[in-house]
Amino acid sequence: MVVRWAAEMFGFPPDATGVLVTGSSMANFIAILTATRNVVDGQDMRLHGIGGRRLVGYAGESAHGCVARAFDMAGLGEHALRRVPLNAAYQMDTLALERLIAQDRTDGFEPFLVVGTAGTVDTGSIDPLNALADLAEREGLWFHVDGAFGALARLAPDLAPLLAGLERANSLAFDFHKWAQVPYDAGCVLVREPGRQAAAFAQSLAYLSREDRGLAAGAPWFCDLGPDLSRGFRALKVWFALAGFGTEKLGQVVTHSCALARGLAGQVQTSAHLQLLAPVTLNVVCFRVVTSEVEDLDWLNGELVKDLQVSGIVAPSTTRIGGVLAIRVALVNHRTTEADVTILLDALHSFMEVRLAQVRMLKLVEEQAQA
Ligand SMILES: *Cc1c(COP(=O)(O)O)cnc(C)c1O
Secondary structure, three states: OOHHHOOOHOOOOOEEEEEEEEEHHHHHHHHHHHHOOOOOOOHHHHHOOOOOOOOEEEOOOOHHHHHHHHHHHHHOOHHHEEEEEEEEOOOOOHHHHHHHHHHHOOOOOEEEEEEEEOOHHHHHHEEOHHHHHHHHHHHHOOEEEEEOOOHHOOOOOOOHHHHHOOOHHOOEEEEEEOOOOOOOOOOEEEEEOOHHHHHHHOOOOOHHHHOOOHHHHHHHOHHHOOOOOOOHHHHHHHHHHHHHHHHHHHHHHHHHHHHHHHHHHHHHHHHHOEEEEEOOOOEEEEEEOOOOOOOOOHHHHHHHHHHHHHHHHOOOEEEEEEOEEEEEEEEOOOOOOHHHHHHHHHHHHHHHHHHHHHHHHHHHHHHHOOO
16 A cells, blocks of 8 residues: 555556665665666576676766665676766756767667656755656666655645656655655655566565465565565555655645755855855755865864764764865754754854864964964
């Protein structure tokens, strides 16, 4: 039922297959393996490995590290994942993608997959999903979307249009344990066309023979749709979240987090000592402290993030945007309010004062030592 609800949430057909897994890392891996089995002679590949086939896939430079890892684990090799440059909005540049595909075909490679990201980790940007779906259709590629947290924005009426095209994907990976507020772990993979996922994973072992009724009924089993045999009842907690809160409430959480993010970005932009480093699409705000008193701003911002984390007050992370270190704030919790954003900025300001006082002191000591 949870998998069917998920299919409905994302505009997949009701007979789409899916399975609940640890997280989007595993969900992306399953989708990518399913895609490799979708190429010509997929069945043969399952028996003999990819042996010599020069399969290549494509993802934006901002794709999550687990996509490259999936290529590695699938035996394709990380280099078989081509990293497509981004445009000014931190989305995959589709023209660059087309050029890469053409070049690869010329060089004798077999393009088979394009991975779009709906909600990149670094900036929350969304790849142009409709354009990617068109291109995948034209080029005969499997179109997978990593929507780990961002896919859930489909539940928010104000943000859903940003995800147009998501419903055209051949497969989707996303997490209930991010914006859907479900406790870890609760990832999910959906595959549009029935039969594809089972074709990639089902083993017809004699002791697992399927029956029309009794304990061995109900094929395909979840072990036919991924690598796990024994698994926990993840669907129960997801069922409670969906049945208890409802998708409308979860959509409101998404709308609320994104409004907080826009508010924070606005405050950053009006502050003399803060600099916004990337446009805010969803719930991620990347910015940094700037001051003429410190030469190495990466050092300063890195120390400030650690100061904040260790203080226990707030927990931003870091990333690199355009070559500089960014303070990355990702707002996901339904209990986070504007007051928390104020606490974050106040704490950042206090720690900055402390760091700058240290810097001034050191300068003074150095000057005196020279004098
Ligand atoms: C979180 C995230 C992942 C990894 O998901 P896990 O649930 O941690 O395995 C992959 N891609 C994106 C875009 C993410 O935000």
